[in-house]
Amino acid sequence: MKKLVKFLKPFQIPIYFVLVLILLQSLAELYLPTLMADIVDKGVVTGDTKYIWKIGGFMLLVAAGGVICSVTASFFSAKAASGFGKLLRSKIFSHVGDYSLHEFDQFGTASLITRTTNDITQVQQVLIMMLRMMVMAPMMCIGGIIMALSKDTKLTLVLAVSIPVLIIIILIVQKKAIPLFKAMQVKLDKLNRVLRENLTGIRVIRSFNRIDHEKKRFDEANWDLTKTAIKVNKIMAAMMPTMMIILNLTTVAIIWFGSIRISNGHMEVGDMMAFIQYAMQIMFSFLMLAMMFVMIPRASVSASRIVEVLDTIADIKNPEKPMKPAAKRGEVEFQNVSFSYPGAEMQAISDISFKMIPGEVTAIIGGTGSGKSTLINLIPRFYDVDQGKVLVDGIDVREMTQESLRQKIGFVPQQAVLFTGTIEENIRYGKEDATEEEVRHAAEIAQAADFIAEMSADYDTEIAQGGTNVSGGQKQRLSIARALVRKPEIYVFDDSFSALDFKTDARLRAALKEETGNATVLIVAQRVSTIMDADQIIVLDNGKIAGKGTHKQLMETSKVYREIVMSQLSEEEIA
Incomplete structure (x- = not known):
């Protein structure tokens, strides 16, 4: 007291x-x-x-x-x-x-x-x-x-x-x-x-x-x-x-x-x-x-x-003398990164090293529990690494303020979260001062404009608590629009296309490629079709990198990746 x-x-x-x-x-x-x-x-x-x-x-x-x-x-x-x-x-x-x-x-x-x-x-x-x-x-x-x-x-x-x-x-x-x-x-x-x-x-x-x-x-x-x-x-x-x-x-x-x-x-x-x-x-x-x-x-x-x-003081704090990241770059690098959850007996990810550069799409794929979501949670510093470094524009994320780091990132979580309010307010959540034109453009790129137009009040349609009055695919597209309106240097999509049909998925990826051409894009996906065209694919297995390269390279060098591809695609599609 x-x-x-x-x-x-x-x-x-x-x-x-x-x-x-x-x-x-x-x-x-x-x-x-x-x-x-x-x-x-x-x-x-x-x-x-x-x-x-x-x-x-x-x-x-x-x-x-x-x-x-x-x-x-x-x-x-x-x-x-x-x-x-x-x-x-x-x-x-x-x-x-x-x-x-x-x-x-x-x-x-x-x-x-x-x-x-x-x-x-x-x-x-x-x-x-x-x-x-x-x-x-x-x-x-x-x-x-x-x-x-x-x-x-x-x-x-x-x-x-x-x-x-x-x-x-x-x-x-x-x-x-x-x-x-x-x-x-x-x-x-x-x-x-x-x-x-x-x-x-x-x-x-x-x-x-x-x-x-x-x-x-x-x-x-x-x-x-x-x-x-x-x-x-x-x-x-x-x-x-x-x-x-x-x-x-x-x-x-x-x-x-x-x-x-x-x-x-x-x-x-x-x-x-x-x-x-x-x-x-x-x-x-x-x-x-x-x-x-x-x-x-x-x-x-x-x-x-x-x-x-x-x-209870947060484990993750801003540094006393933060370093300012370079403006408009978006390069991300993992250097021998290992991480385990508090109280866990095993490491969630171990000795992860790779680099992502602006203008390229990096994809992460792997089985359930392989550490995909854990890995991307380290970029916006939701958790701190146990060993190694996560660098953004050459600076350790622990040496940047959380605000300046997250300002660079457009994050779309695995579980799409919408807030009580209008559709426009939910999209503008990514950028408070976004213009009406920017909001509508983000919705179009996210393939959300069509279903929004069919709603009773268009962009002023109220979203119920927890987004219960929209479908899973609509939630995901609105979450993607929220990240796009921000126009960040780094896009992180955590299995954000799982609720979309193949046709919408293909249209969305084509629109994203044009919209995010100068940004660093990281996609976590379960479906091979979503990440086949990526410039770099990271294959995770039990928290470790089991392969790294393009789709073609991995088909020749990675047994784990071949098994994933063969479990999802027919021989004609693989060919």
């Missing part, structure tokens, strides 16, 4: 207002029982109606002042807590945006969403309570004890018995509740993960008739969370009646011993009534503290999860 306090600095003035207002409210509430005692002892007992009206009117003013202070304090505490939550969410969002793929893999998407939403909400709610209670509870407790002592010193011995009992109950509840709150947050992560997988994979689930299986998975995660929540609520449910019993027994004891002291002439009736109210205030202050002690552990768990995200 301490590490999050710095996010409260912009809200110091509202917090000071809250503290002052709560102090005034506490003083008002502490003063009211004394005024009531005066009314009883000096007004009711003596029959002085004028005095009763006078002090009664003053009590109403004091009570009204307390209410005004309470309402205003609530407003400022809500303002400070909401601002704190907003600032913290923005900080986490921007911080997570700097993560490399390694950190995303470490936390998981579901957990990051929970930490940014639910965990911050938990801390925000407790902050509102703390701003109200961290002044009020101690003030009411200490002030109540002082005022009770001023009314009758010996009667406070009743409180000396009940208060320690209350403290013991609070400590027991806290000890039992903290582990359960920690478990609840972890189980909430699991529930979110199952729900997210269910929603994003709904087509696969339905196509394999696994709806009942997914319901069972969700029910198990849901019931697991529910059982823990019920257990926590049982503790809370047991705590409240226990505290009320102590509260009521304390009241009975005060009346019992107070009546004895009144009959002996050591105490006035009004003082005893005031003493009961002060005792209630003291006990309720402990009740407020108990509520805080129960909520703070859960918030502290949430806070530690938030701090864990903020304390």
